[in-house]
Amino acid sequence: MTTNLSSRRAVLAGLGGLGVAGLGGCVTARPASPPLAAPPLVAPPRPRFVTPPLAPIAMRPDRITKITVCLRPFREAGPRLDVERVGDKRVVHNYGHGGSGWSLAWGSSSIAAGKALEGGTREVAVIGCGALGLTSALLLQRAGAKVTIYAADRTPYTRSARATGTWSPDSRIADADKVDAAFPALWDQMARTSYAAYQTYLGLPGDPVQWTDRYSLFDAADTTPPPLDPALVAPDREGQPDIRFFEAALPGLAPRSHALSPQEHPFAAARARMGVGMQFNVAELAHLLTSDFLREGGRIETMTFHTPADLARLKEPVVVNCTGYGARALWNDRTVTPVRGQIAWLAPQPEVHYGVYYRHVTVLPRPDGIVVQYLGQSDMWGYGLDEEVPSRPEAEAAIATIAPLFAAASPAA
């Protein structure tokens, strides 16, 4: 960079010298008009682009504001999207999205809404008010249906409200060995439809969806960081069948990351990559979807269903079942497996605009707090665990893992 700038200056200076010599010759011969002000010999340097410094994240346990736990509704075969008849109701299922419920919501719900409207129905009940229920209800309503959501909980008390909030369309969405041949294309369609829908939520007040820089940091080229001390975290199912969770590429969709040189980042890590990630600010997003639905004429009723037969209570002939993990009990669907995940929330830092991943811990800056989450050594972390009790030691261990990255930012360093 310096060399280029220097040589550019040298070229400019050389041309300037020629100009002076030529002008000097003219002046000596015969001034045709009053002498003009001499042009600058060297073009003024342009201001350089400067990368703003990154605000440090205050990674301390005394900043924990709350710890939340939630269960991913995982199904080996992928989300359930079939149609069945229960009494006089036609039920369209839309549950079982693992760790991808927000990411795939619009795509999955557009499939479910299409099935619900087959036959010309115009009155539809949606059960559930999480990511899948809200998007189903909005899509149905915008297609002209009269929609009521019936749910035991609504925002901010659903499991969806406790999600990390990142674009993760292949997180625990299915077992790659158990899906049918049509699933990869279906998944691709769901992901692309959702991705496009979320682009329309960018730049809105409160940033319900935004892009944030992400730094992935590694100790050394080929070392796998150790897991957190097992004594400090909720029990894991190590040794359980190692499900190969569905993974596939979405070519040409989201931006890719790139390697950084040590001069390009402030973190004390051997290697770093940087990319941008789509972030769902779930509190704002769920609130916006709920208020859009109500403003556009939808209704929400608090109601709990104990068996499918309870659907007989509803006046609507078509029901979209978006009960997430609740479907395991309501529909007695034992193919829904819980995958526990926990978030430690640190007090918000509005000046932080980037996320970090290091040693299996991910950190995201959300308006409602800094999300710190231990992800485990693999997607099997939390598999089969159905308890939602927060673990303070797990939260503190995750914070302690990330804290050294910011040690250099402390005044004492």
Ligand SMILES: Cc1cc2nc3c(=O)[nH]c(=O)nc-3n(C[C@H](O)[C@H](O)[C@H](O)COP(=O)(O)OP(=O)(O)OC[C@H]3O[C@@H](n4cnc5c(N)ncnc54)[C@H](O)[C@@H]3O)c2cc1C
């Ligand atoms: C720690 C963690 C982090 C996550 N992070 C992300 C992420 O970053 N990105 C992402 O895409 N996904 C993420 N997920 C996954 C995501 O949270 C889920 O896939 C999503 O919440 C599922 O949404 P849902 O609408 O199906 O279910 P829910 O949000 O659980 O909603 C179910 C609704 O149905 C209602 N209900 C259930 N049973 C009944 C009943 N019997 N009677 C009446 N009502 C009932 C509930 O009250 C609720 O309103 C994460 C999950 C966890 C655990």
